[in-house]
Structure formats: structure tokens, C-alpha cells
Amino acid sequence: MFARLVYESFRRQRRPKLLAGVAITLGVGVATAMIAVATDIGDKISRELRTYGANILVTPQDDTLDLQIGGVDLKPPSDGAYLDEADLPKIKGMFWRNNIVGFAPMLTVPVSLVGGDVTLLGTYFSRRLTFGKQDFTTGVRNTHPWWKVQGAWPNDESTEILLGERLAGKLGQSAGDQVEIAGHSHRVTGILSTGGAEDDQIVAPLTVAQRILGKPGVVRRVYVSAVTKPEDAFARRDPKTLSGAMYDRWYCSPYAQSIAFQLQEAIPHSHAEQIRQVAQNEGTVLSRIKGLMFLLTIAALLASALAVSAAMATTIFERRTEVGLMKALGAGITTVAALFLAESSLLALGGGILGFVGGSLLARMVGRSIFGSTIAIEPVLFPVILGIAMVVTFAGSALAIRRAVRFDPVYALRGDA
């Protein structure tokens, strides 16, 4: 009998049910989308922050003191220690290899051109490397995304070069020309613009610099760009003072310090350190944005809850004459309340499922259009959202049902609203 009442209610009063259902669907959809975006925003913004470039620098352990002014290396190339280029692919063997967005080795050597002495910087542009069974590409195109080339990037296996734009202007050269360096002719494939010291330099594949220096297989330093977790008090602890479980926890958290530590393990005789200008500020920016999204999500949830409650309250209150009639016919308050609550539950269930699907699609759309990647929807979110939808619908209906039930049946029978 009860079930039939519920069924008839849905069959005969389709329009108000539809309106309530739409309200629930929209409210749940917005809540789902907001929660999905807010939980994933940290990861998304972390990846976008990699536009600032390398946050870890690897140098030889026994290196002599750097002499650098304005990005220009004044140390004679024979001075100081080197890292072995062959050790670099081992970076992909570390525990945190999936957090390494890219790395670029650098080696500078002075060369003399017609106009005078110029620095030549050797590096990877987009070099293909293999480690074990893995193939990957890495280079300045990952670690220095603000470097722009007018023309084409050189092939890493060739002797093609780039000229910094200020240097090109001074020499009067442009893309397509040939430049003679240390007895060999090199083709200029493009003009490089960085806004820094490289605009006065020649940038070439690493092998070219090694050949000119006369030291094959060496690099001076390696810039690494890694996705890190913001630093906290635990991150700053010295791993040598940690033991057992604490050490594991430190090692297995992607702090800039622990990734640097693991880089030192992977590359022999190296010293790795976070580049504070990039690494430190990531944490503050990230926490501000995450905090903001959290507050916005709370606001969205409240707004959705209010919308659902308002819609339920309106639809139920509209039917108080019906309630009066039922009471006059002998239905107890509990039966009436149970009937309405059953209807609300079904609406909440249906609206909740639809809303979740819609919200997930919305979150996916937002992720794709803003970040160009999918926003992961945790499956555990589904029962949570459904539960919240039921609770909110109940709460919204309960108040309205309570008021409706108090309504004197006499007014209902008289037709007085």
C-alpha cells in the first residue's frame, strides 16, 4: 500500500517532482564538480609551477669556487671538477623518477670568433636517452621553458647551433648562416631569446662543447626540474639524524630536499641542492591557492545545500492540502511523514546519481579546458556525495514536512490554502 502511494505520487505529480529533482541534480552536480576540482588543484598547480624552471641544481662535489657575475662564468674551463655525462640517465632510476619533469646538463667553454671572445654553452635541447627499458627525452626545453627560438631548435646529435639574439645582432648573423668555431663550421638553425646571459652566447649541443674543450663525456652542472611537495619542518631535518621509519618517511616524501638527496645518490661525486628562489616560493603560492579553493568549495557546498533544501521545502509545502486530506482520512503523522520522506529519498537517489555524473563531466571539462589534463574523480566520492545529497534532502524536507503535518486538516478540506 505504501509503495503504491509513493508510485502514484510520482506518476500523477510529475511536474513538481521534476522541478525538485532538477534542483537536487544541479546542487549535487555543482558540489561534485567543486570537490573534484578542489582536491586536484594542488597537483595541477604544482605542474604549472614548473614553468619557473629548474628547482634543483647538481654540481660536482669537489668543485672549486664559482666565479659568476650576471650569469656569465668567469672561471677558466680547466679549473674545477666535472660530472660524468654517462651517469645522467641514472636519474630515471631514482625512487622519485616520475616527479622529475626534466633535466639539462650544462658545460661552458670560451671560444674566439671574428668579433672577439664569446662563451659557448653546451646542453641538451630535447635529447633522447635510455635507461634500462625506458626511453625518454629531456633538455632545456623542459627545464627552461621561457627560452624562445626564432627558427628551429638544433638536433642534439648534430653540430647545429643557436646564436643568442644580442650576439647575432652584433655579428650580423641570422638563421641559416654558417659560423666558424675552432676550425669547424656550424650551421645556425635559429636565434635564441632568453632575456638573460644566454642572449650573448652561442648555445650548442653538449657534444660540441665537449669537443671544443677536449674533454668528451663531461658536464659542469645539471639543472633538474622536479614536482615537489612544499617544505615543512620535517623536510628540513638532516636525513643522517633520522632513523628507520622516520628516514623512510622523509625519503618517500617528494620534498625538494629528499629529491636532491636521491639525486646525489644516483649521480656519483655530486652535490645537489634546491634552488631556493624557485623551490621556496612554490610552497607559499600553492598553499594560498589551495586555501582559496577550499573556501570556495565550502561556499559551493553551502549554496548547493541551501538550493536543495529550498527546492524540497517549496515542493512539499505546496502539498499541505494533500497532507491535510490524508490526516482527515485517518493517516497518522508518522505515515504521512514516512511517505514524504520516501519520496524525498527516491528523488535524492536519482538526483544524486545524475548530479554526480553531471558534476564529474563538468569537472572533466574544467580540467581539460583550463589545465589541459583530466581531473581525477575519486570513486570514493560517489557514496560520499550520495550520502550528503540524502542528508541535505532529508533536512530540507524534514522541516517542510513538519510544518505541513501541523497544518489543520479542516483548512485542507475547506479548500483554504
Next chain:
Amino acid sequence: MLRRGRAASALVAMVVAAAVTTAMLNLSVDVQAKLRKEFRNYGANIVVVAKDAQSLPADALEKVRSVLGGHGLAVPFAYVVARTSTGQPVVVSGTDFDEVQKLNRWWSVSSWPHATHDALVGTRAVAAVAPQGQPFDLSFRERTIHLNSAGTLRTGAAEDSRVYISLSNFQTWTDIKPSTIEISATGSSSDIAAMVQKVAEAVPSAEVRPVRQIMEGEALVLGKTRATVTTAAALIIATAALCLLSTLLGWVFDRRRDFAIMKALGASGRLIGGFVAAEAAALGAVGAVIGFAIGIAIAALIGRINFHAPVVPRFDMLPIVLAGGVVVALISSVIPIFLLQRVEPAMILKGE
């Protein structure tokens, strides 16, 4: 009494919707300005360098500071390669320590120098220059300077290999003027581009460049954050409007008997429609104004919690919120009235 209750809940819904809309609009407009302040922690976004490794003119810093007009920091740096007492070359830089502390917040300094002959020594330079933290000598072109190692500096970059001393001390020792001015200018990308132009005009003998790494990173992350916040704000405002709409619809629909009586007594459809519209507009206006005030308060609260800085209340949004409130109220009253017009008053009075 019932009717007053319903009108009250309609007003409450209006106030809530207006408050939420105001808070969201305020936030999404202000979040950019707030985040930009955080991005200034990355340091200089404009660099002024003397051409051909010379020094900048003596009045360059003054001119730059007057062009900036308080919208940023300008810090001078002078560099030489000096030698330690053992003959090892080391880069020494003269700068304004108070300003550097504000510009480069990521510098990890054990203690900042205060006395004239105090030096800030980079962690890598310590071993070469003052391994036991003792006072040390540096010489440049036959002139020697005696320095105390007041503190160590760690940045993970080139600064770790340098010794920093105060600019006045540096100039007395070497007679060399600053060659670089690092500027941290506040404002949007277009403001910064304009600032680059102005500084270039003020110091024509120097090269003025924006620091692309900083500018491009900021533009990208800020753009995506703004897009996300705007989307979130739009969703929230839509939900609030939905809540408002359903409440107002219920309110008007609830009073259909009153309108039916009015029609039966001879009021024209237009009169009733006008009456309802006026009521809705009044409700919309009052609710919007109250809601606006509450919304500003909420936005200020969020600003305090998250950004530890007051969110600027934007009173120029009041017309928008007011208009929006009145429009939504009118729409939600017009629809049921339109539907009710179709029905005979008798049907409504009968109770159907």
C-alpha cells in the same frame, strides 16, 4: 501569519543569494591582486644592466626609484672579482642589505650584517674565505679590506659562492659603482611592461629587461588560477540563483488564491501582474542591498583567513547585484503570474 512567514523566507533567500553573489564576485576580482603579491616573493622581475660591463651612472638608482614611485623595490648591486689572502679569486658584491632582505625573501641568512665591516658570506665561499669564521682580508687592485664574517647565506644558486658587503663599504674600497639594479615592480603584466619602458627612458645608457622566467611563470599560473576561481564563482552564483528562483516561485504560487480573488473582484490581468512585479522588485532591491552588505563582510572574512590581508570592498558592484536581484525576482514572479492568468479564478478559488 502564514503569508508573512512565506514573505520572510523569500526575503531571506534573496539576501542569501545576493550575499553569496557579492562575496564571489568580490573574490574573483580581488584574487588576482592578492596572488600577485605572493608572486612578488620570487624577486626581481625587471633588471637594469649597464651596457658592455660598465657601471651605471651615479644617479641611476635615484631615477629608477622616482619612476617606480613606491610601486616596487629597486636594489643596486656592484660586483668585482677580488682575491683572498691565499690568492684565490672570489666574487664580491656591494649592495643595500635592508633592501635586499625585502627583495630576495628566499635568501636563507644566518644573521644579517649591521656593522660597516661586516660581510655576508655564501656557504660555498666560506671554505675559501674564512673557514673558521675568522675575520679575513680581500684585495682588489692593490687595495685591501678587512672584513668580519657576520653571517652565512644559502640560496642554492650563484650567491652561495660570493661575499656580500654594504654598498658604501664596497665603493670606499673599490671605487666601482653598481652595474646592476634589480627591480621588483608590482602590478599586472601590462603595468610591468609600461614600467620597463619608463625605466628605459629614465636611464637611457642602460639595458632594461623584464626577467622572463619570473614574468612568464606568474602569467601562466595566475591565468589558470583566475580561470578556476571564475568558474567556481560562476557555479556558486548559479546555484544561489537557483535557490532563489525556487523560493520565489513557491512564494508567488502560494498566494494564487489572493490573486484569483483580485481577478474575480474585477482587477485586470495587467493590474495583478503589475502588483506582483512591483512586490518582487521591492523584495529584490531590499534583499540585494542587505545581501550586498553581508557579502562584502564575507569576502573580507575570507580575505583575512586566507590572505591575511583585507579584501578591498568593491562598491561599484552594488548596481550589478541590485540589478541581478531585481531581474531574478521579476523573472520568478512573472512566470507563475503568466501561468495563473490562463486559469479561471473560479478553479483556483475552488481549491485546484
